[in-house]
Amino acid sequence: MKARYINKLAGSVAVGVCLLAATGQQAQAGELYQGWNYSIDSFSDGYGGSDYEIKGMAVTETDDSIYVALTGGTPLAGQSYDGANDGNIGWGDMFFNFSGQDFATAEANGELLGVRFSETNDSRVDQVGLYSNVTTRNVAGANGGYTSLKKYYDNGYGDTNTMGTDIATEDDAYSYLYGDEVAASPTRRNTKFRNVIKNGDFMGEINLLDDAALAAQGLDFGNFGANGPQTFGFQLDKSLLADTLPGGVNSFMAHVLLECANDAVALAGNIEILVEEPEVEPEEVPEPAGLMSLGFASLAFLKSRKGRQA
Numbered sequence: 001m002k003a004r005y006i007n008k009l010a011g012s013v014a015v016g017v018c019l020l021a022a023t024g025q026q027a028q029a030g031e032l033y034q035g036w037n038y039s040i041d042s043f044s045d046g047y048g049g050s051d052y053e054i055k056g057m058a059v060t061e062t063d064d065s066i067y068v069a070l071t072g073g074t075p076l077a078g079q080s081y082d083g084a085n086d087g088n089i090g091w092g093d094m095f096f097n098f099s100g101q102d103f104a105t106a107e108a109n110g111e112l113l114g115v116r117f118s119e120t121n122d123s124r125v126d127q128v129g130l131y132s133n134v135t136t137r138n139v140a141g142a143n144g145g146y147t148s149l150k151k152y153y154d155n156g157y158g159d160t161n162t163m164g165t166d167i168a169t170e171d172d173a174y175s176y177l178y179g180d181e182v183a184a185s186p187t188r189r190n191t192k193f194r195n196v197i198k199n200g201d202f203m204g205e206i207n208l209l210d211d212a213a214l215a216a217q218g219l220d221f222g223n224f225g226a227n228g229p230q231t232f233g234f235q236l237d238k239s240l241l242a243d244t245l246p247g248g249v250n251s252f253m254a255h256v257l258l259e260c261a262n263d264a265v266a267l268a269g270n271i272e273i274l275v276e277e278p279e280v281e282p283e284e285v286p287e288p289a290g291l292m293s294l295g296f297a298s299l300a301f302l303k304s305r306k307g308r309q310a
Contacts, residue, residue: 031224033220033223036218036220037060037267038058038224038226039057039164040164040226041054041056041161041164041226041264042160042162043055045157045162046258046262046263047157047260047263048260048262049073050073050229051073052073052089052262053073053074053228053263054071054258054265055071055072056070056072056265057070057071057164057256057266058221058267059254060217061271064239067236068094068235068254069209069219069232070232070233071226071231073228073229073230074091074230076091076118076230078090078091078118083144089143089144089258091259092123093196093256094114094115095136095254095255096112096114096252096253096254097112097252097254098250100251102175102179103176103194103253104177104179107135112134112135112136113130113131113132114136115129115130115206116129117234121259122142122196122259123197124199125200128208129204129206130203130240131197131202132201133199135197135198135199136197137194137198138194140257146260146261147192148191149188149191150187152261152262158170163264164265164267166267166268174191178191195256195257195259196259204237206234206236207234208233208234209232209233209234209235211231214232241271245271245273246273248273249271249272250270250272252271253266253267254269
């Protein structure tokens with residue numbers, strides 16, 4: 001019998017668990033409020049104005065599900081834009097990194113998970129849902145946007161909380177996305193954005209949620225003054241992760257960019273995998289040999305008495 005897995009988001013786990021030992025970064029829940037873990041992005045680092053401004057990301061859980069929410073100016077289906085190859089700029093895919101390494105290393109090692117949550121984006125996987133063993137590609141150029149992180153920052157968008165509360169500076173962003181070697185480079189040329197899934201193994205479906213459904217779960221971006229005109233998200237069944245994550249506390253970094261790479265947001269947290277031991281039937285205790293012998297002797301004695309009485 002297979003053990004049942006229950007995941008518990010680490011809003012209840014001590015903040016500050018090491019996430020990226022190789023890069024020196026920490027898995028710190030940005031803002032914990034009423035059971036949700038929030039990362040609040042800068043409100044002025046979305047090139048192109050409010051339509052391309054991400055304001056925040058949040059995650060919470062129940063015993064059976066993980067809920068992810070996003071808020072900003074870009075609708076789930078994207079914005080019409082003639083400069084994009086398909087006439088639309090929307091959201092890229094979301095990436096979950098449980099490896100403890102930077103994003104590029106996790107991808108190279110086949111340890112990256114991805115979620116396609118927008119049916120209209122330029123992802124190279126066909127179906128909305130969760131994927132493992134993910135490789136990534138850049139679609140910013142096809143969407144009239146920034147093809148590299150360097151170009152984005154060179155145009156003056158390195159605000160505090162540049163990718164939200166948990167990747168707050170330019171150095172943090174370079175270090176997480178590309179590793180310390182690129183982060184330490186004076187030119188930082190190798191900074192091509194990777195914002196959608198190129199290939200991956202389909203693990204299961206997700207359920208898309210609107211702002212009302214998320215509010216019913218307790219979501220409140222308004223507590224941080226971060227309500228955008230577009231708020232939506234998805235629910236992910238924890239059983240999909242049962243064979244991927246080990247038991248215990250698993251630290252992650254999750255992030256998403258717009259297709260044009262005009263803005264991005266990241267969130268760090270922890271998920272605890274609890275493994276219930278399978279039920280074991282109690283073993284029958286054999287009767288001691290001495291008692292069994294006594295029982296046989298008594299039975300023989302009774303039979304002999306009946307024989308004599310007859």
